[in-house]
Amino acid sequence: MYANTQAQVQPTLQQALNDYFKHKKLKEESQVDYRYVIRLYFRDFLEKPLNSITRSTVISTMQELSLKAPQMANKLMRCLRAIFNFAMNFYYDELDRPIITHNPVNVLKPLGLWNESRRRSTRIEPSNLPAWFNAVCRLDLGVRDWLLFQYLTGCRRSEASDLLWANVNFDKSTVTLRDTKNGSDITLPMSRQLHALLQNRYIGQAPETTVFYNREGLPISPNSRPNERVEKLSGVSFTPHDLRRGFISIATSLGVPPFRVKHLVNHKSQDVTFGYDKPTPEELRPFAQTIADELVRLVGIVE
Secondary structure, eight states, X not given: OOOBTTOOSOOXXXXXXXXXXXXXXXXXXXXXXXXXXXXXXXXXXXXXXXXGSOHHHHHHHHHHHHHHOHHHHHHHHHHHXXXXXXXXXXXXXXXXXXXXXXXXXXXXXXXXXXXXXXXXXXXXXXXXXXXXXXXXXXXXXXXXXXXXXXXXXXXXXXXXXXXXXXXXXXXXXXXXXXXXXXXXXXXXXXXXXXXXXXXXHOSSOOTTSBSXXXXXXXXXXXXXXXXXXXXXXXXXXXOHHXXXXXXXXXXXXXXXXXXXXXXXXXXXXXXXXHHHOOOOHHHHHHHHHHHHHHHHHHTTOOO
């Protein structure tokens, strides 16, 4: 931890948030989430001393927000807890005494105020996929291909946003996703459809450039919200993560072995055997192609 022994006064919430980002390696998507929830629900505390956020403040905020948006309440308090934990080990006075001595968010557990986390299970219904696909095809080309890449691979949106041309190998027909959510890199086979999609985008770009960019030429942020435009055009409501769940659901329905599905979407597993099972891209290729063929069929494309 990079201790700040020069601090003489109480850090503000804004200062603590800035220092947290400076010293913690968080992805852009996570930083956006932190800023959004903190500014939305603790805007009045941003320029106040961090210790002005008391246990009572935490309890009342948690209870009020939980009535309307329980999962958002959990997210807010997880962010605040992380900031306080950082601050407790970062800010010290001239006598090397911690300035922040306790984390008020810790009061939630003994009082049973954390909301039950419920995993989302939504995905686009197969009958809605043709309308969804037609709407996606009317988007800006970069956004269109960014969504279709996720649809055909089941990858996370941040992984699609971070993809560089250096990690696309047309000769071997593979893509490598770097620094993924579970902390590892993974090389996956390209299906014929995915190969064609990326080949159509490639016009000799430098290896260090991102594959997916918007009409302004900027990399597409993981927090982009093209789903709102798609819903307006098609009437189909979805989130980018629904594409991942849909990929997994289709793969399972086709009889793809569970371990192979987990490898294709880079899921962690507690099973010891899974840790030793490291299939090559070529071993995964038949499964990736079978899934892609079905995904293409479902949107109404006849090959």
